[in-house]
Amino acid sequence: MTGARRRWLGLVFISIAVALIIVDSTIVNVAIPSIIDDLDITSTQVQWVQESYTLVFAALLLVFGTLADRYGRRRILLTGVVIFALASVLAAMAQTGDLLIAARLVQGIGGAMVLPTTLSLINATFRGRDRGIAFAIWGSTIGGMVAVGPLLGGWLTTYFSWRWAFGINVPLGILIVAGILVFVSESRDAGEPRRIDGVGAVLSVITSATLVFGLIEGRTYGWWLTETAPTLGDWTWPFNLSIIPVAFLVTLVSGTAFIRWGLRRQRQGKSTLLAFSLFRIPSFRNGNIAALIVSLGEFGIILSLPLWLQNVLGYDALQTGFVLLALAIGSFVASGVAGALGNRVSPLTIVRVGIVAEILGVAGLGTVITVDATWLSIVPFLFVYGMGVGLATAQLTGVVLGDVPVDQSGQGSGTSSTARQIGSALGIAVLGTVLFTSVGLSLDARLAELEVPAATSAQIVDVVVDSAGAAIPSLDAQSPAVADAAREAFSEGTRYSAYAAAGFLVVGLLASLRLTGRPLEREELPVTAEVAG
Template sequence: MTGARRRWFGLVFISIAVALIIVDSTIVNVAIPSIIDDLGITSTQVQWVQESYTLVFAALLLVFGTLADRYGRRRILLTGVVIFAGASVLAALAQTGDLLIASRLVQGVGGAMVLPTTLSLINATFRGRDRGIAFAIWGSTIGGMVAVGPLLGGWLTTSYSWRWAFGINVPLGIIIVVGILLFVSESRDTGEPRRIDVVGAVLSVVTSATLVFGLIEGRTYGWWLTNTAPTLGDWTWPFDLSIIPVAFLITLVSGTLFIWWGLRRQRLGKSTLLAFSLFRIPSFRNGNIAALIVSLGEFGIILSLPLWLQNVLGYDALQTGFVLLALAIGSFVASGIAGAFGNKVSPLTIVRVGIAAEIVGVAGLGIMITVDATWLSIVPFLFVYGMGVGLATAQLTGVVLGDVPVEQSGQGSGTSSTARQIGSALGIAVLGTVLFTSVGLSLQAKLDELGVPTAASSQIVDAVVDSAGAAIPALSAPDSALGENSAAVAEAAKEAFSEGTRYSAFAAAGFLAVGLAATMRLTPRRVDDNDRPLVAAGQG
């Protein structure tokens, strides 16, 4: 097999590795109701089942991106896939909520080893216009898997068991390991080996972990004063001041120390976790800023839309997956478009067109989200949104890493991925707050109009918000305690949840518009067939 063909076969298995971790981050959403029924987990445990993976994943991306440069990108990728598959077995066999959460934490470690190494392997393996095509395939895989995850999860949960939503990772992991060993060559930093910056690694983990924790848990524990006191065993948070400002203070202090420590070691000629010199590259600096902002709105609507489809429109998990499949189709179509025009249009232009398509798709969803909506009114905008994700994600990654030296690609891709994950976490926190705050306020007002007593209306609002809408179907049940008001209350809850989902969509569109404006700080980068820059990227 020729070297060129081997590279493209290797890209297939690199993309499957990306698909593995992206699917797992979305597949759980549609399986949660079955997990609740089977394991009897609490609402707090439900939240951690979904969020523990993201927390560890974001905290360790930068560390493993650097370790991959030192010890070998393929080696770290394979190790990550094995850890991920092993943790998936533990998740599938979990008999309690705590064991499931612990398994998800370990999955986050494996996922953090996989994502940055796939990026750096592509950056090290492909050159010139082939690199743009490879990044397009990588990015479209991410966009498509965001939708395939709910579809796969819905099918496995409905036809078999929620446990297979995790068990499916084992055969996929075996396929990935075999393919990577056969078709992907090892690559690493060829310079003189230097000692790992352990202090920098610890500071980066603390910074990322506390920031993501604060962003995700702010609505639960209170952004300033304590709403719900966090507990750890027999210990309970004893202060009126919420733990969230404390977490953000730790983020600020540890982040400042991380930068100071890294610059100090760089001046002394010692190794650093992050090559701070990369931020002197305009395309890298400005591209990461744009990527973070775009991520604020890029996938947030996918978290609220399945809840609305199931709890308001009454779709089951599999039907919800089929509706979201439109996003995957749009993303794969975008892959073909990016490949066809990659040699004629600059990657930055494709990024801007993609973000614009995302704005149209998400805003259109916001307009169409009503109690009486049907899948026919939703699918076209999901398709447009998927096309935008497919166009923007990969090409923006290519712009960010385009001028990064190959020997620092692991550090560069780790930084890029971390920026995206932190942006996603911020988006989840903000859009989640918009969704549930809007639902609570709207439902309270509607219940007041219906004349529901204050005590009863507060219970109804808490039930709907705390269950993320899962309590809505029970409100209209024949044996509901609401009696003759049950139908009106259930309709009010559906309208309120639709309004919250709509406002969340419009907020996501706003973030994407800011992200589009941020790309104006970048300028097109053109290369010849040997990957030599013809025009410098990202000036300004």
């Protein structure tokens, strides 16, 4: 087998590994109602089933990106896939909500080992024009899997069990491990591994974890004053000041300490978790800023759209998955378009075209989101949105890492992935706040027009918002007029959420103007990594 063919076959299994962790981050959304019925979990546990994975995932990306550079990218990738598959078994067999949450936490560890190593393996394996195509395939896989996740989850949940939404990861994990061992070569930094910066690792985890926790949980616990007191066992948060500002203060202190500690070690010639010198590279520095901002709006609509499709339009989980499949198709088409453009168009131009397509797609969705909408009016905009995701995600990654030396690609990709995850977490927090605040205000106003008593109105608003719209169908039996008002309000909130996402993408497009793009096939960077067959 030729070396070129082996590399491309290796990319197939690298992409499947990315698909594994991305699908799992979205597949749970459509399975949650069945999980609630089966395990009788509380609303707080529902939140943690969805969010514990993201929290651990984002907190550990940078750590594992650095470890991969030093101890072997393929080794860390394989370890992550095995951990992820074993945790999936625990999730599939969980008999309580707490056990499911614990399994999701372990899945987050495995996922954090997989994502940055796939990026750094591509960066180390492919050069020139091939690298651009490989990044396009990698990015389109992410975009496509965001839509395939709900479809697969809907099918498994409808015809089998929610447990298979996790169990499906086991055969996929075995396939990935076999393919990586056969077709992907090991690569690592040249020379003996240096001693890991333990203090930097701890500070990095604290910074990422507290920031993501604050962004995700702000709407629940209160952004400034305590609205819902967090509990841990028998202990309850006793202060009027919310835990969220405290979390952000810890983020600020630990983040500052992380930077100061890293710069000090760098001046002493010691190893650091993050290669701070990378931020002297304009494409890396400005590209990460743009990636973070774009991520604020990139996938936010995918969180609210399934809720609207099921609770307002009355689609089931599988039908919702089919509608979202348009996004996947658009993303995969974008992969072919990016590959066909090759050397004729710069990666940065493709990034900007992709962001523009995302803006048009998301804003277009906002214009058609009504209680009378049909899938025919939704699918075209989802396709355009998917095209934009496929074009922008991969090529922006290529721009960010294009000038990063191969021996620091794990650190670079870990930083890039962390920036995206933090951006996504902020987007989830902000767009979630826009959605549910808008729904609450709109429904309250509509119920006032129906002359519903204030106390009853407050109860209805709380039920609709707290259930994320799931209570809307049950309102029909009590009062069709109230149910219609709830559908109108939820449609309005979803529409505002879409417009907010489009606004973030506009800011991301403006941020991309600070980038100076050059084709990826420019002069080759010196290869300093050791590659072992």
